[in-house]
Amino acid sequence: MGKYIVKRIAMGILSVFIVATLTFFLMNLVPGGPFVAEKSISKAAQEALEAKFGLDKPLLQRYTTYMTDFLQGDMGFSLRQRGRTVSDIIFSKFPVSARLAGIAVVVALCVGIPLGCVSAYNRGKLPDNFIIVLGTCGIAIPSFISSVLLLYTFGSWLQLLPTMGLNDAASYIMPVTALAIYPTAYITRLMRSSLLDVMGQDYIRTAKAMGLSSFMTLFKHALRNALLPVIAYVGPMLASLMTGSFVVEKIFTIPGLGREFVSSITNRDYTMIMGTTIILAALVIAANVLVDILYKVIDPRIKLK
Amino acid sequence: MSEKLLEIKDEHLSFFTPAGEVKALNGVSFSLDEGEVLGIVGESGSGKSVTAYSIMGLTAYPGRLIGGTIRFNGHQVERMSEKEFRKMRGNEVSIIFQDPMTSLNPVYTIGNQIEEVIRLHTDKSKGEARARAKELLELVGINEPDKRLKQYPHELSGGMRQRVMIAIALACEPKLLIADEPTTALDVTIQAQILELMQELRQKMGMSIIMITHDLGVVASMCERIAVMYAGHIVEYGSTDEIFYHPSHEYTKGLIGSIPKLTTEESERLVPIEGQPVDLLNPPAGCPFAPRCRSCMKVCLRRMPPKTQLSDTHYSYCWLRQKEAAEGGERA
Numbered sequence: 001m002g003k004y005i006v007k008r009i010a011m012g013i014l015s016v017f018i019v020a021t022l023t024f025f026l027m028n029l030v031p032g033g034p035f036v037a038e039k040s041i042s043k044a045a046q047e048a049l050e051a052k053f054g055l056d057k058p059l060l061q062r063y064t065t066y067m068t069d070f071l072q073g074d075m076g077f078s079l080r081q082r083g084r085t086v087s088d089i090i091f092s093k094f095p096v097s098a099r100l101a102g103i104a105v106v107v108a109l110c111v112g113i114p115l116g117c118v119s120a121y122n123r124g125k126l127p128d129n130f131i132i133v134l135g136t137c138g139i140a141i142p143s144f145i146s147s148v149l150l151l152y153t154f155g156s157w158l159q160l161l162p163t164m165g166l167n168d169a170a171s172y173i174m175p176v177t178a179l180a181i182y183p184t185a186y187i188t189r190l191m192r193s194s195l196l197d198v199m200g201q202d203y204i205r206t207a208k209a210m211g212l213s214s215f216m217t218l219f220k221h222a223l224r225n226a227l228l229p230v231i232a233y234v235g236p237m238l239a240s241l242m243t244g245s246f247v248v249e250k251i252f253t254i255p256g257l258g259r260e261f262v263s264s265i266t267n268r269d270y271t272m273i274m275g276t277t278i279i280l281a282a283l284v285i286a287a288n289v290l291v292d293i294l295y296k297v298i299d300p301r302i303k304l305k
Numbered sequence: 306m307s308e309k310l311l312e313i314k315d316e317h318l319s320f321f322t323p324a325g326e327v328k329a330l331n332g333v334s335f336s337l338d339e340g341e342v343l344g345i346v347g348e349s350g351s352g353k354s355v356t357a358y359s360i361m362g363l364t365a366y367p368g369r370l371i372g373g374t375i376r377f378n379g380h381q382v383e384r385m386s387e388k389e390f391r392k393m394r395g396n397e398v399s400i401i402f403q404d405p406m407t408s409l410n411p412v413y414t415i416g417n418q419i420e421e422v423i424r425l426h427t428d429k430s431k432g433e434a435r436a437r438a439k440e441l442l443e444l445v446g447i448n449e450p451d452k453r454l455k456q457y458p459h460e461l462s463g464g465m466r467q468r469v470m471i472a473i474a475l476a477c478e479p480k481l482l483i484a485d486e487p488t489t490a491l492d493v494t495i496q497a498q499i500l501e502l503m504q505e506l507r508q509k510m511g512m513s514i515i516m517i518t519h520d521l522g523v524v525a526s527m528c529e530r531i532a533v534m535y536a537g538h539i540v541e542y543g544s545t546d547e548i549f550y551h552p553s554h555e556y557t558k559g560l561i562g563s564i565p566k567l568t569t570e571e572s573e574r575l576v577p578i579e580g581q582p583v584d585l586l587n588p589p590a591g592c593p594f595a596p597r598c599r600s601c602m603k604v605c606l607r608r609m610p611p612k613t614q615l616s617d618t619h620y621s622y623c624w625l626r627q628k629e630a631a632e633g634g635e636r637a
Contacts, residue, residue: 202407209363209402210395210422210473220421224412300457301411 001296004304005289012285019281020070020274024063027265027273034079034268053079055270066274076271080264086275089260094242094279096166097249097256101241103172104179105234112184113230116191121218123196131188138185147178147251164253175252179245183237187230194226201225224298231298235291239283243276309376310480310513311337311360316373318352318359318537327585329355329368331537339480342507342514344524344545346560347534350582353517356534357483361398362390378480396426399474403486405466409458415442416454419473426477441472444509446502464495468502475506482507483515488523500527521564525549530618533557536583536593543619553613553621555598592624600625 033055035046050056054065069076075086119131154174155163162171198204199222207217244258257276264272295302318330330352337343345353358364360377362385375382378397380389402408409418419438423429429437435454442450445468458466467487474482484503488496500523507514516527524531524545531548533541533556541554552558559578580597589595595605605624613626 202402202404203410205363206402206408206470206473207410208394209361209400211391211393211425212395212421213391221410221413225410299412301459 001293001304005293008289008292012282012289015285016278016281020067020278021063023274023277024066025059027268027270028059030268032268034270053077066271070274070278075275078269078272080267080269080272086271089272090257090275090279093244093255093257093260096254097244097258098242100166100172100175100179100248100254100256101238101244103176104241105183105238107176107180108183108187109230109234111180112187113191113227115184115188117195117218117223119188119192120195120199121214128192131192135185135188135192138181139189141181142247143178143182143245144247144251146181147174147248150174150178151251166254175248175254178248178252179241183234183241186233186237190230190233191226194229195222198222198226227298228295231291231294235287235294236284239280239287242283243280308379309336310339310341310378312374312376313356313360314374316356316359316375317371318355318364318368319371320368322367325586328588329537329585330359331588332373333534333537333539334373335532335539335542337481337513337515340507340511340513341530342516342528344516344518344528344531345534346518346521346524346531348519348582350585351534352537353519353534354485355537357400357485357515357517360481360483361394361400362387363394363400392426395422395474395479396477397479398481398483399477399479400483400485401467401470401474401487404490405463405470406490408470409466411458414455414457415461415469419454419469419476422473422476437476438472441476442469444475444506445469445472447472463491464498467491467495467499471499471502471506475510475512478510479512481513481515483517485517486519487516488520489518496523503527521549521560533560536585536588538593538622540594540623541619541621543615543621547616547619551615551619553615553619553626554594554623555600555625556594557621559597592622 033050034053035041035049041049047056054062057065066076073087075090078084078086078089081089115131115135119128119135122128151163151174154161161174162168163174165171166175195218199218204217204221207221208214212221244256244261246258246262248254249256249258257279260272261276261280263269264276292304296304313336314334316330316333317328320327320329333352333356335343345356347353355364355368359370360375360382362382364370370383373383377393380393385393409415413421416435416438419441420431420434423434423437424431427434438454439450442453447453447465447468453461453465453469458469461469471487482503487503488499491499503514504527506512514527516524518524528545531543531545532539533548533554535556541548541552541557543551543553548557549561552561556578562576563578565575578597583589583593583596589606591604591606591608592598592610595601598605602624610622610624610627612620612622613630614620615626
């Protein structure tokens, strides 16, 4: 196990390195630059700015400079947010997105797993049909629609919840809901199909034949086996939610990482693009290692190599 | 005469599928004494397993018992609630399944799964249950029981897993053990070992066994009585000797005729029973075996033959035997 984790971390570092390299060259291939769009500055000023940030150097040299700096923990200054370093921006905004994402994932699991169980347990009956319809809606409705609907209903019409920022507990409700709808619906469907699959297994028949109640059969024998696909889904989903949702953060005016992500790209804020991409890659890899370890904990047949 | 342990009378069971009513059991009757070993043989879909599962209330959806009575160990089974069934299952009647590779839960240890049944049906403490589990593993001939209790099913071989299944089934000393093709998924040497173990355990514990199989070799070595099933009917019932030496139903004769003989020349072909199994959605009006029968008569296609009692323990449902009995009666 320990050996496996070390190996996975080593491979993870390699993956991050590859992602960083690819991103670096790809973003420089895209036409435009951080100072190109600004009409107000003269050509001389633009060149001076580029010289200041080292953008006038050959690409390969900039790459080696960036990587050496990065390895020393320096992700450089943001090209567009004057005077702020990339790590400064990420460390001030990442916790906001991560907290929202964490709550949303917990909500999605706490709602999705029981709903999936209820659905599978009542297969073909009314509760099942109801949950299926609900789940399909949850998957089909994009977050900008659900966010706006929530905002309109609870923020503007009923005036129950604050519409922007994250100042108190109540202000978390809407953005968390908006973030959690899709994963909840997805987990519900995953849980349902996985549980139905497991309920058809021979060992479930054995459990019933030995006198266990359907409830015990479901909870002790089926659920644990059925959780595996859910866990496989939740890991990467958590990682992508933690780096923020552009739509939800924009609509609810939340100072999270998601907005930085998108605006860094449109602004050609090269150092920010690199920073956010590396964070995302590292999170996805970490989440996958976590999923593998959880898999091993749940299913003793799985060997971590 | 002592009370029968199991008495099934005229059991009718159907699966109500979207395509229509599949008549899986059409008037099955038999009884079982305490300590008796009955073999139920027949091809796939003949109703062997359905009969056995119905005793435990394990008929799979959309199957439903629609007629007849089942008395088991003083219970009126057809009237039992799910709760009563739960008390009975694993306690008074247990089952071992065909495939030991998939019949144990892969995520729990052997010990956990044996103790679960013990603690469900008795008020033993955790420690006592563990001791009993160890005892059971020794009983079914598993070495190093302490180590095995902590292992997961995937760490054991097929034969060992079937031994574990037997240990689970026998944990509460059931009166009846149903073995649903317990050796089909195992290789031949392991098959023999498992059958030997079951014989041995029956002598030690004195339970009755219903052995479901399509392997006539298995029933010949294990069973005292044999019921031959075809299309949801018991077409012939008798002692093992009667069935093997005086088969009276054409289907039984076909089954026995299809056993490969040790003396068979290499170039000789095996003897199959020609034709297809019956479509239980539209069972024929007459004898279900008539379309495949080599001695089929007109009456066979029109009417179901009545029971012909051949001896105290031997009967069959075949018009030929009726005819013989009638002619014999005339002569006498």
